Amino acid sequence: xxxxxxxxxxxxxxxxxxGVGPVGATRIAYYLLDKKRPEGLKMAEVIKxxxxxxxxxxxxRNYTDSEGELCSICKSDKRRVSGSICVVETPTDVExxxxxxxxxxxxxxxxxxxxxxxxxxxxxxxxxxxxxxLDSENVEELIIAVxxxxxxxxxxSYIAAMAKKRGIKVSKIATGVPLGGDLGSVDGNxxxxxxxxxxxx
Amino acid sequence: xxxxxxxxxxxxxxxxxxGVGPVGATRIAYYLLDKKRPEGLKMAEVIKxxxxxxxxxxxxRNYTDSEGELCSICKSDKRRVSGSICVVETPTDVExxxxxxxxxxxxxxxxxxxxxxxxxxxxxxxxxxxxxxLDSENVEELIIAVxxxxxxxxxxSYIAAMAKKRGIKVSKIATGVPLGGDLGSVDGNxxxxxxxxxxxx
Numbered sequence: 001x002x003x004x005x006x007x008x009x010x011x012x013x014x015x016x017x018x019g020v021g022p023v024g025a026t027r028i029a030y031y032l033l034d035k036k037r038p039e040g041l042k043m044a045e046v047i048k049x050x051x052x053x054x055x056x057x058x059x060x061r062n063y064t065d066s067e068g069e070l071c072s073i074c075k076s077d078k079r080r081v082s083g084s085i086c087v088v089e090t091p092t093d094v095e096x097x098x099x100x101x102x103x104x105x106x107x108x109x110x111x112x113x114x115x116x117x118x119x120x121x122x123x124x125x126x127x128x129x130x131x132x133x134l135d136s137e138n139v140e141e142l143i144i145a146v147x148x149x150x151x152x153x154x155x156x157s158y159i160a161a162m163a164k165k166r167g168i169k170v171s172k173i174a175t176g177v178p179l180g181g182d183l184g185s186v187d188g189n190x191x192x193x194x195x196x197x198x199x200x201x
Numbered sequence: 202x203x204x205x206x207x208x209x210x211x212x213x214x215x216x217x218x219x220g221v222g223p224v225g226a227t228r229i230a231y232y233l234l235d236k237k238r239p240e241g242l243k244m245a246e247v248i249k250x251x252x253x254x255x256x257x258x259x260x261x262r263n264y265t266d267s268e269g270e271l272c273s274i275c276k277s278d279k280r281r282v283s284g285s286i287c288v289v290e291t292p293t294d295v296e297x298x299x300x301x302x303x304x305x306x307x308x309x310x311x312x313x314x315x316x317x318x319x320x321x322x323x324x325x326x327x328x329x330x331x332x333x334x335l336d337s338e339n340v341e342e343l344i345i346a347v348x349x350x351x352x353x354x355x356x357x358s359y360i361a362a363m364a365k366k367r368g369i370k371v372s373k374i375a376t377g378v379p380l381g382g383d384l385g386s387v388d389g390n391x392x393x394x395x396x397x398x399x400x401x402x
Contacts, residue, residue: 003272003292004264006251013247016240018232019225029251030293031219033264034312037252039217044248046214047233050207051241054234063205063234071204092231094204111235 007033059133061109061126063091079106083140085133087159089113089147097145105143108133113146113155125155127162134166141169148175208234260334262310262327264292280307284341286334288360290314290348298346306344309334314347314356326356328363335367342370349376 007029014025032040057064057071064071073079073094084105088094094107110125112118122128133139142163146152160170176194177186186194208230215226233241258265258272265272274280274295285306289295295308311326313319323329334340343364347353361371377395378387387395 003258003274003295004255004266006255006266007264007292009247010251010255013244016233016237016244017229019228024220026293027220028218030291032217032248032252033255034291036217040248040252043214043217044245044252046210047241047245047248050211050230051233051238051245054205054207054211057204063208065205065207073204090231090235091204091208092227 056109056111058129060107061111061129062094062107074106079104080137082106083138084143085130085137085139085141086143086145087130088145089152089155093145103143105141110146110155113149113151114158115151122158127159130159131162134163134168139163139168141171144170144172257310257312257327259330261308262312262330263295263308275307280305281338283307284339285344286331286338286340286342287344287346288331289346290353290356294346304344311347311356314350314352315359316352323359328360331360332363335364335369340364340369342372345371345373 010029011022011025014020014028015022020028053065053067054063055065055067056062057074058068059070059074062071062073082105084103085108086097086103086105087108087110088097089110089112091109091111094109097103097107108126108130110127112120112125114120114122114125134142142159144156144159146156156172160172163170174197175190176197177183177190183191211230212223212226215221215229216223221229254266254268255264256266256268257263258275259269260271260275263272263274283306285304286309287298287304287306288309288311289298290311290313292310292312295310298304298308309327309331311328313321313326315321315323315326335343343360345357345360347357357373361373364371375398376391377398378384378391384392
């Protein structure tokens with residue numbers, strides 16, 4: 001309890017952010033009050049505008065500014081004719097792949113993975129939208145780039161079955177030791193996988 | 202650069218908070234968008250309200266909700282008749298002292314310390330307000346509880362001179378080894394001070 005109710009409210013409200021607890025929220029609140037009032041007000045305005053207007057691209061479910069319209073990647077003709085869709089869990093994954101320049105097809109963002117515990121179902125992941133795309137677009141290959149976790153694997157198997165049923169080629173990005181990776185700092189399961197999937201040279 | 206300009210703006214705006222860089226801001230942005238849109242909008246509203254309305258108590262310069270009015274501590278008769286003012290650097294210091302129940306007088310919050318490098322002057326610290334209080338209130342003791350840094354020491358000396366000129370008793374909170382403190386984990390200067398200021402027993 002501080003000298004100001006508004007300050008207590010502010011400290012409480014800031015804790016909605018991930019990784020921000022009471023101590024961090026107090027630090028942020030005092031910093032904004034003491035040194036960055038105009039910038040903090042600007043931030044509040046931007047948060048309000050973004051959270052109100054950012055929506056999902058109806059085709060790939062990545063974030064986009066214009067509600068109901070395709071995102072810039074889905075709009076691109078070059079992407080569309082590539083004939084491949086890369087399935088990822090989060091918009092951050094799209095950014096990571098884009099910045100690696102390793103892929104030039106279109107995407108499909110699940111915003112999660114199937115999970116009985118978290119009650120995340122096929123509908124939550126928008127797989128009906130993906131099914132429609134597989135039916136209507138000329139898809140040659142579906143590349144699955146979801147996390148290598150038990151839930152990710154279940155999700156990957158389900159999506160792979162969807163594609164195979166339609167005679168579409170399915171692949172999964174490779175698992176192994178990262179470039180520059182020190183074998184000692186890689187976990188045992190990854191190392192075991194990198195032996196199983198070894199390439200002849 | 203993500204697929205959404207609003208998202209880029211959001212990630213940029215969040216970085217006004219201390220300790221939040223591009224990676225942290227991205228994480229917060231996606232978390233709010235994915236899972237906490239209503240709570241995030243609420244947070245924006247609270248930030249706006251607090252930063253617009255929290256002001257300084259005209260007497261002690263601590264944060265207060267009602268502009269122009271005294272804060273709850275300054276309003277209290279019991280605090281006023283105590284005859285002592287404790288000078289601290291930040292509102293957090295007031296909270297820390299209040300929760301330790303070690304003091305029952307009134308406060309004066311500097312919101313910083315004198316610093317030629319940071320261009321913080323006597324006016325920024327509200328020392329004209331403090332001077333008026335020393336002149337008009339029946340102050341018996343001024344307790345200085347600012348940080349034991351070079352800048353804090355300069356500030357403390359200046360304020361001590363202000364009080365002494367008016368014949369008011371000035372004291373400074375004790376420096377030493379914290380309770381439960383392991384001598385090995387206390388810095389050498391503090392240890393030296395704790396020897397200098399040793400008490401006979």
